[in-house]
Amino acid sequence: MELIDLSDLNVNEKVKEVLRSRGIVTLNPVQSEAVRKGLLEGKRLLLTSPTGSGKTLIAELGMISHLLKGGRRAIYTTPLRALTSEKYHEFKAWESLGIKVGMTSGEYDTDDAWLRNYQLIVTTYEKLDSLWRHGPSWLFETDYFVLDEFHYINDGERGPVVESVAVKAKRRNLLVLSATISNHSEIAKWLEAEAVTTNWRPVPLREGVLVPDRGGFVVSFADGSSYKLRGNDAILAFTRKVVDEGGQVLLFRNSRRMAETTARKVAELDLEVKRKEIEDLIAKLEEVDDAGSNEKEALRELLERGVAFHHAGLSRGLREVIEDGFRKRIIKVITATPTLAAGVNLPARAVIIGDIYRFNRKILGFQEEISIMEYKQMSGRAGRPGYDSEGEAVIVVRNRRDAERVFKRYILSPPEPIQSRLGNEPAFYSFLLGLISEGESTVEQIRELARQTLLSRELVDRYLDSGIPWLEENGFIELDEKLFLTKLGRRVADLYINPFTAQVVKDVLRKNEAVECNLAYLHLLAWSPDGPFVGVSKGEEDELIENVSCPPFLDEPEDEDDFYKYVSALKIASILNDWIEEIEEDVILGRYGIGSGDLRSLVETMDWLTYSAYNVAQVLGLEEHADVLRRLNARVEDGVKEDLLEIVRVPGVGRKRGRVLFQNGLTKPEDLVMNPEKVKALLGDKIGDKVVKEAARVIGGVL
DNA sequence: GTCTGCATGCTTTAGACAGCATGTC
DNA sequence: CTAAAGCATGCAGAC
Structure with a gap:
């Protein structure tokens, strides 16, 4: 495949400068292909390629060249706040070209009106869907949409929102990025975009299975190669080998408890670690202030041995310490639930998929097999650019017979096709309320819009014919030639509740x-x-x-x-x-x-x-x-109890400090400003000082 | 009486988006 | 509608 040199790229010289400062000289195969397909000329593309194959840069080139050629605004959408924040910080680099970069999500909300000042906005699918309901004028000026991690459209819970956003975004210029999907041509047709598909990865990936074999284990890869391992625990034997060879391991389990017990077993391997680094990391762990003391203690014992577990039960502070320690290669092994498969970029030399079954909440005793897409997300984390010449991903299986089946299903097959998830009442009725909230339309106009979804014509009609009367009977909408929201409907749409x-x-x-x-x-x-x-x-x-x-x-x-x-x-x-x-x-x-x-x-x-x-x-x-x-x-x-409501308005004062201050007679922000010495005596000099300043700002803001 | 080892039975099971006010991450 | 690992409990046997 012919690679495009940065100097040959048909973009402004300032764009090239930013890229050069990141050490980019040549576009990689995926990026080159996207450019050849017309990325810089604003061609609509559906790009499917593995995680970590440099899709973000493609989005940046698309957005920036659009904006430099007179485009008014670009919005980049992701399914996770953590990704939104990560991309926002990456895109900040483009401010050197005079492009203002902003971010908004439920967590870091920026005032709707204020976003008018930004040309490049990073957000989540839900937030964008919600913005459409509020309808700020700048949103209608937005003429370029990037939809990242688009395969989330296949998720039963979050998918409907992705689909709803896609229906609206596809009226404008569009760039859609997704992990590999099998029905990309169908989806591309729907999006009126051209499908560009590659399987290129920056670090080659070997996928295999880990099978019991005569007193030990054998690891067999798709390329036909294999090697033997000794020991009586497959996971431990494989982990030991990788770490002894200087690599890191990301180990996925299907429950929090399993992640934690596996971490303790790995800790017993007594892997080689660097004392000084470990101590620094533990010091950081102790500083985390949003965690429970038991959690900290459990993690401290593991960190001593260069191991950690990671799941959604941990606070953000704890997760950050662990992720950071792994990135700096201080932590050798992380045992995790699927949190780490979809989240921020955290590659390792080897990935172990400990379980391909997962408990199903709805059917008791039903062990559901994880989807191929999920497997690809996990295995895709193998191979660390700059550290590993190749990545290894292995699935742990019980016996030879399973090995063959698992091999075929996960390693040799393409991920499952994408389909609409709007086909249920809560999802469709919410979508419908959103459509009506955008402006007065007739039933037929709404039907026309709803038919733009991936849902079949029959189902759209069926849900419309039951949904409109339901919304009307329950006082969310009124029908008088045109459909419009009642006061209640308006509020519900804006609050973004179902x-x-x-x-x-x-x-x-x-x-x-x-x-x-x-x-x-x-x-x-x-x-x-x-x-x-x-x-x-x-x-x-x-x-x-x-x-x-x-x-x-x-x-x-x-x-x-x-x-x-x-x-x-x-x-x-x-x-x-x-x-x-x-x-x-x-x-x-x-x-x-x-x-x-x-x-x-x-x-x-x-x-x-x-x-x-x-x-x-x-x-x-x-x-x-x-x-x-x-x-x-x-x-x-x-x-907090009601009496603390005044004092906790001050940033840095929560339920704990608030109560201390209150018990000492400081009950509102003004009291803090009037008694700085007392505050410092109660909270310590450093924090006390900060809190007093914040209190002054709070008062100032009120006046 | 107490400790140990083993069989048996019971219990538990992933993740994470959305408003607003405030200041502009 | 198709489970499996971990942990608690309880019992027998040894000391």
Whole structure:
């Protein structure tokens, strides 16, 4: 394949300078192919190639050349906040060309109006979908969309949003990036783009299986090569070999518990580590302030041996320490759940896929095989540019017969085809509400738009014919020649909650008097379709039901499946109730057997839902409910009792410092500014100083 | 009485997006 | 509707 030299590239010299500063001299095969297909001339492309094959640079070239040729604005969309943030920092380099780069997501929200000043905006699919509902003028000026990790469209939960965004984005110029998919021509046709497919990788990948073999193991690769390993544990034997040869290992397991126990087993291998580096890393671990003490202790013991586990139960701070330690090659082995397969870039020489089965939440006892796409995401992490001449990815299997089947299914087959996930009521009705929120249209116009999705004509019609009456009957829309949103519908669309969640909240609040029982509201919201889910152990069930401090709105269901959801919601409500009663974080984690990462994500979701319910109650004129919900929402964000609400407005002051200050008579930002010495005495000089400055800013902002 | 080893039965099971106010990551 | 690993429990046997 002919590679394009940077100097031959038909772009502004300043663009080449930025690329040269990154050490780029020649475009790689994928990038060269994209350029040949007309990337720089604004050709619509669907680019499918493996992870880490340099697709980001293609997007950058596409966006920048578009903007330099008079394009007004480009939006780059990813499925994860972490990726959004990562890309944002990469794209910052283009500000040297006078292009302003901005970012927005639910986490780092930038004011809609302010985004008008940016030409290149990085965001998440959900945020972009939400922006379309709010309809800021600058969004309609956007004339170039990059949709990254587009294979997420095949995800049962998140896919509908990707599809919804694609339908709107494809009216403008488009660049779609995806991992390899088998039906790329069909998808390209739908997107009115040309499919460009390559299998090129910067570091070659050898994929194989790890099979028991006469007292040891044999690793067989797709290229026909193989080698033997001795030992009685396949994972340990393979890990030892790779690390002894100077490589790092990324080890995937299908549950958190397995990830943790495997990490402890690997630690017993006593791999060679550099003491000094390890000590520095452990010092960083100790500084992490958003984690539980048990989690830190477990990780400290493992880090001593150059090992760590990684899953969503860990707080962000902990995950960052681990990811950083691995990137610096201090940590030799990470045992992880699928978090690391899709997230930020974290390659290793070898990847072990410890399990190809995963427990299915819906069907008891059903061990689901992971998808080929998931396997590709995991194995794709093998091979570290600059450190490894090739990557190895192996699947652990029990016997020879499995080996053959697994080999065919995962290594020799293309990933499954992409299909629409809009074919269910919650997803479609939400999509429908979004369409109607964009402006008044007739039913036929909406039908025309909905037919732009990947869903079959028949299904679109079926869901429209049931969805429009449903939204109308429940007061979200009105039909008067044209379809338009009611006040309630508008609020629901803007809040980005599912219409079924709004419906549940509406029904229950209307039926019940307002009560001073936070638990009842928290339980209702956790139980709604947008509510999160937590596992409840057998012993916990009765305890949760017995310990309700005040009666929930919902009755205990008879049906077993419904009961499952009911107690999960009860557990979430109890956790959040402890949280706003200022129960110590370590106590909460221990009491409910959850991790710091779990707590943070529950708080985040419930924060959004309490705010949404407060707004829905307000629109419905349920003022007493709205009043309880408003106060509840204020407390959920920071996890405080009502008396601390003033003081926690100061950045750097949370539930802990807030309580210390309050107990010493400092109850509002003004008090901090008036008593800087007292603040420093209570919080220490460094933090005290910072907090006083922030308090001054908070007051200044109010005036 | 107490400790150990083993068989048996019970329990548990991945991830992560969305609002707003505030300041502009 | 098709599971499997880990951990707790309980029992027998040795000391």
